[in-house]
Amino acid sequence: MDLLNYLSIGFFVALQPDNLFYCFVGVFVGTLIGVLPGIGPVGAMSLLFPMTFKATPEAAVIMLAGIYYGAMYGGSTTSILVNIPGEAASVVTCLDGYQMARQGRAGPALGMAAFGSFIAGTLSIVGLMLLAPPLSQFALKFGPPEYFTLMVLGLTILIYLAHGSMPKALLMAAFGIVLGLIGLDSINARPRFTFGWMELIDGVGLVPIVMGLFGVSEVLLNIEQVIRREIFETKIKGLLPSAKDWMDSKGALARGSLLGFFLGILPGGGAVISSFISYAVEKRVSKHPERFGKGAIEGVAAPEAANNAATGGAFIPLMTLGIPPNVVMAMLLGAFMIHGVQPGPLMMKQNPGLFWGVIASMYIGNIMLLILNLPLIGMWVQVLKVPYKILFPLILLFCLIGVYSVSNAVFDIYIMIIFGIVGYLMKKFEYEGAPLVLAFVLGPLMENNLRKSLIMSQGDFSIFFSRPLSAASLILALFLLVSPLIPWMGRKRQEIAKKEVS
């Protein structure tokens, strides 16, 4: 009954005209970003950050969340029609989606991707609604040692699942922590690593770093090569999948939703990993695995369901513990903070309108996405035809305005350009940006909780091992860090990394 009451509060908030508008803008931009290769949901969220300043916290988070799950929808369109994933979570959809398009079945592929996303997205919201309240209650018992070790575990999982070298990912996380700690010491207000620059007293901003690493660097890499996007010229007809398509896909949808949701909860997990694993699972359980890669509709349904379900799951650690499990959620944490809201176990009690409003808006957003993605598919195909030479100056323009609007400081534009160069070099030298950004956000929280823990225990490190949850988190983190040294674990990790890269 309580749940229904809260949900009605949520719908009351989500159905306010302002919030509906922001939800629409979010899912629309999300779909657009998903369709356009070269700028992912993180970049898009940074671009639209300034839009949220005049909005209420509810509207801000509703819009940014909409970009995230909207991008998951939109990403499938390019995968199916162009064989280029709009964002990383749609990479696997290319395998069977594009083959279906070549066989003249682009319509059912796009239809299944949209319906699958809708079904999985809705199921994951139900999961979020049911799991978040008890987890919040449980999290109230956490102290600084638990928070510190959970953040260590989150970062470790992200590093473990990194595409390439683990030491390099770990190095990037360490660099992210250093960047995150620049500015005033939160305990004694002493300036640290500011080199006399007044602009660094408040620390380096998240938005210029993200825009530089994911926006500017991507442009620099793309202008080096000629991007050819050959759209498969076919008439898209019959978007509704047939009864046979549904029969073939029902298991894939259910398994993809479940896998995606639970992998989304895991720190460092999320949409990309879940789409790969769900595809591998479908291939394994299928009676005809040879059909995969040749246009099997399950190969579209499973990853699309998984990547959308993961978005719902990813909200759980952020909303209940205040710990972002991935880079996108780190951006959302930034949005919460800018609006003076601290996500965590108390958020549900202190801000029920915000908490349940965001959840309810996801139901509405999913319906909007279904309408945007099916009848308007022709419009997205036209967007695909915009050449990159027209697109990249506009991406840079939005990055520049976005960064400046957040702080009204030219200094941040310089920071963004410098991190554009850093991001470009990182990609050339095979270093990943995701651990850096997550560690940048978690760094100050980690330091704070570490120092509080040590003050609590009077300098005794055993505090992290004497509490069951923190001990379990640390042991798991240590196990993951040394696991590449265990031959079969190392091989398994490399297999996952290779699959992702290929």
Place this chain on the structure above:
Amino acid sequence: MKSKDIVSSLFWMALGVGVCYGGVDLELGTLHDPGSGFMFFWVGAIMSGLSLFIFIRAMRDKGKAGEMKILWSQVKWKKNIYVLAALFLYAYAFSHLGFILSTVPLLIFLFKAVEPQRWSVAILGAILSVLTSYAVFQLWLGAQLPRGFLGIG
């Protein structure tokens, strides 16, 4: 020898040592009461250790000579340098000239410099993009874009 890992690990090692030094400078404190440099010192030490590991592994890796050459062989330096120079110049001119006067030339340059468009496309595209973004960000969202010394924008 994996040359690109050798080069990058040396850079990170230097940075890690610098962070350690900065941490010591900020005071480490004690375990009972960690100081402002405590976390910096240990994270810097981890960075240095990891870079050393990457360096040693790269030195032992055989058969990757000439990797650095391959890494940069296909890079169209001019395009990247043009874009970066334009961005730095833009950042410098932004508050002096104001949003409109600095952004229109930047966009015309970007439209023309990398993959040349017709002048009409470049000029019209730049003006339209700037006016649209001005309307959205300045007029609608209330962002405070700089007006420059002429007070335009």
